[in-house]
Amino acid sequence: MRIEQLELRELAMRLRFRFETSFGVEQDRRIVLVTVRGEAGEGIAECVAGEFPGYGYETRDTAWGVIRDFVAPLVLGRDYATPHQLVRDLGSLRGHNMAVAAVEMAFWELQARSLGVPLWHLLGGVRTAVPVGVSIGIQPSLEATVEQARVHLDQGYRRVKLKIKPGWDVAPVRAVREAFPDADLTVDANSAYRLVDAPTLRLLDAFDLAYIEQPLAHDDLVDHAALQARLDTSICLDESIHSAEDARKGLQIGAGRVINVKVGRVRGYAAARRLHDVAVSFGAPVWCGGMLESGVGRAHNLQLSTLEGFVLPGDTSSASRYWDEDIVEPLLDAVDGVQSVPPGAGIGVRLKTDLVERLTVRAEVMTAAKGSARP
Numbered sequence: 001m002r003i004e005q006l007e008l009r010e011l012a013m014r015l016r017f018r019f020e021t022s023f024g025v026e027q028d029r030r031i032v033l034v035t036v037r038g039e040a041g042e043g044i045a046e047c048v049a050g051e052f053p054g055y056g057y058e059t060r061d062t063a064w065g066v067i068r069d070f071v072a073p074l075v076l077g078r079d080y081a082t083p084h085q086l087v088r089d090l091g092s093l094r095g096h097n098m099a100v101a102a103v104e105m106a107f108w109e110l111q112a113r114s115l116g117v118p119l120w121h122l123l124g125g126v127r128t129a130v131p132v133g134v135s136i137g138i139q140p141s142l143e144a145t146v147e148q149a150r151v152h153l154d155q156g157y158r159r160v161k162l163k164i165k166p167g168w169d170v171a172p173v174r175a176v177r178e179a180f181p182d183a184d185l186t187v188d189a190n191s192a193y194r195l196v197d198a199p200t201l202r203l204l205d206a207f208d209l210a211y212i213e214q215p216l217a218h219d220d221l222v223d224h225a226a227l228q229a230r231l232d233t234s235i236c237l238d239e240s241i242h243s244a245e246d247a248r249k250g251l252q253i254g255a256g257r258v259i260n261v262k263v264g265r266v267r268g269y270a271a272a273r274r275l276h277d278v279a280v281s282f283g284a285p286v287w288c289g290g291m292l293e294s295g296v297g298r299a300h301n302l303q304l305s306t307l308e309g310f311v312l313p314g315d316t317s318s319a320s321r322y323w324d325e326d327i328v329e330p331l332l333d334a335v336d337g338v339q340s341v342p343p344g345a346g347i348g349v350r351l352k353t354d355l356v357e358r359l360t361v362r363a364e365v366m367t368a369a370k371g372s373a374r375p
């Protein structure tokens, strides 16, 4: 399939809640959508690079520039039989995984649509319903934290993840655990601790957490292994894992026992699938993380979550939790903590084009040179 056109679009959207983590606060989001067009139609994906380089180094602007200046010239006018050929062509670009992933994911969507099948068929998924949890930002008080946990557990969510940071860790976890003795509870530090904080993190062992997500540095595996040896609770790696090879190394040295997979962070579906296979071979459970995506990104996350090894609830909670009005139909809302994978071809959702037009603050289209026959 020849790639005729790439379109970049930036949308301004406002979350229904203020989301505070150890690395910052967000509510006004800028969503970057990437559309890949060919003779057979189009495929779409969301680039998950943030507004601010607090989770990873990429931002919407670095991703935009990398796609326009480096990815587009490599893929426009090329004829790919499979997404793997496109991945190979982008192998010369170092880093910028979220930028590369967005184009790769849009091409998978295009391919699935042109074949008339859901994308998960091409990935080798095994389920059509995905259990999901929620990620709850740092709240102004313990009472508010317990209340947020209550609201979401009442809605049927299968797991509650609390964001923590130094000074906001044992107390909120104790409060929520006391209120909900049987809840599936986890925490996410987004790299806010150092190995010297091990005594504090060990206090969390008392609360029967399913895992502690990314306690140490974003680029570390070695100290995580030292910490894991001192904890009963499993460590789940997020920021530190950028590839299947990272996962192999992390699991091999015992840096954690669980992995949060985000397609954007690891450079696309081909890499996410390999990472998943590595984790399964180690007997390590994985789950699908979220990046406060619009319906486009979350529809993609659901496709990935259908793979066999995704045995823990993911962060793909309801559209109506994030947005007053999401940009896709059908609306991806969880029922009793389970998201059904929409049955349609590709990612199974359609853009609300009028709404997308209204939310757009920037757009750029790149087209293959006419008649350029590139193999």
Ligand code: OSB
Pocket (backbone or CB within 6 Å): 055, 134, 135, 188, 190, 238, 289, 290, 291, 292, 293, 315, 316, 317
């Ligand atoms: O660490 O998983 C994370 C959001 C933005 C950046 C990083 C993370 C998160 C979340 C929210 O935890 C997950 C979601 O609801 O999309």
Ligand code: MG
Pocket (backbone or CB within 6 Å): 188, 190, 213, 214, 238, 239, 260, 289
């Ligand atoms: Mg995380």
